[in-house]
Amino acid sequence: MAAESVFTGLKVLDASSFIAAPAAATVLSDFGADVIKIEPPGRGDPQRMLSSVPPSPRADANYGWHLTNRNKRGMAINLKSPAATEVLKRLVQWADVVITNFPHGTRERLHLGYDEVAGWNPSVVYADITGYGDAGPDAGQPGFDVTAAWSRSGLLASTRDAGAPPTVPVWGSGDYMSAIAIYAAIVTALYRRERTGEGASVGTSLLAAGIWATGTLVAGALAGGTPFQLHDRTAPANPLSNSYRTADGKWFMLAASSSHWPGLTRVIGHPELLEDPRFAGIEGFAENSVALTGLLDAGFRSQPFAYWKDALTRERVTFSLIQSPEEAARDPQLRANDIVVPMEGVSGMEYTINAPVNVRGVEKVPARRAPDLGEHNDEILAELGFGPAEIAELSAQGAIPPR
DSSP states (O other): OSSSOOOTOEEEEEOOOOHHHHHHHHHHHHTEEEEEEEEEETTOGGGGGGGGGGGOOOOOOOOHHHHHTTTTEEEOTTSSTTTHHHHHHHHHHHOOOEEEEEOTTTTHHOOOOOOHHHHHHHEEEEEEEEOOOOSSSTTTOOIIIIIIIIIITTEEEEEEEETTTOOOOOHHHHHHHHHHHHHHHHHHHHHHHHHOOOOOEEEHHHHHHHHHHHHHHHHHHHOOOOOOBBBOSSSSTTEEEEEEEEEOEEEEEEEEGGGGHHHHHHHOOOOGGGGGGSSSSSSHHHTHHHHHHHHHHHHTTTTTTTHHHHHHTTTTEEEEEOHHHHHHOOOOOHTTSSSSSEEEEEETOOOOOSOOOOTOOOOOOEOOOOOOOOOTTHHHHHHTTHHHHHHHHHTTTSSSOOO
């Protein structure tokens, strides 16, 4: 273990699968928490397989598994076995935080419901995530990020151009967004426990995280606002907030405001547009959207991106190159700001992605490989007080895999 970090000494039981809930435990582990991940014997957490499922990029390393489960110790436990209940009870009593995403009903059958867990450890912070929340007609429905966070929230319907069908979003993106929400709930409850000594049940849903991400549009709908139509790149609601293509075929996103307009006219070599009555403020931009977009299109098509990067930067007009994931992975800005960090112990995977939570002046634990299935069974069972004979009996009863 590295030098003490924010959560050194914090003990976390990660009884969850896939991405959102385990990734929240990963953020805690990055700051020094001791995280034990439990998985069913056999294939383990289905997340182990996702790096090989299209449209995941093909690679030799199981990058998704290590991203979501780095810095954890791993156990394989068959929670359906009656003999496993005592192991789970001792893990819960050991833990400060318990994280799960089993559906309601299933979690109770596996002795992971809040009431039973809090009965074993009243001071525990119990964190969970569901697809659609704890109440309502669809509370029991299964949800993934592409269905609950993206589709149900309005986010997917809004992130497409006019006339285009809905596409498949970057799967997992809703999960990682939701993971930060669970992490925040856990940290809030830990702060409360420091003040009151009381445990808590906290959580979120993929739907809630998706609605939060779509907040501007959903809040506008709640206020009775009149929505704009879907984005049309040739006739956008605001041509200063639009994508444009350069002479060398690169696309960039322009995100200018009316205060940038004078500088933008100089950038494209048409300062006379500043006096054009058609483009007098936001209302004029919207009313004459097609004409202004055409002018900007023609201007930006005349030079390569490197030219526009210098010109826009010089005038302090906000923009960004639209990068592919492969281009983003090579972006020097990521390494300069530790957005990607070295990965230890994984062949073919030199770097991984850092969690977007930082405490300046506090180093995180170096990213180490995620555990093999059941890798730390004997070690952890011994820490929990099980002797060799008891461990052998647990194996004989099917609570843990054969040794």
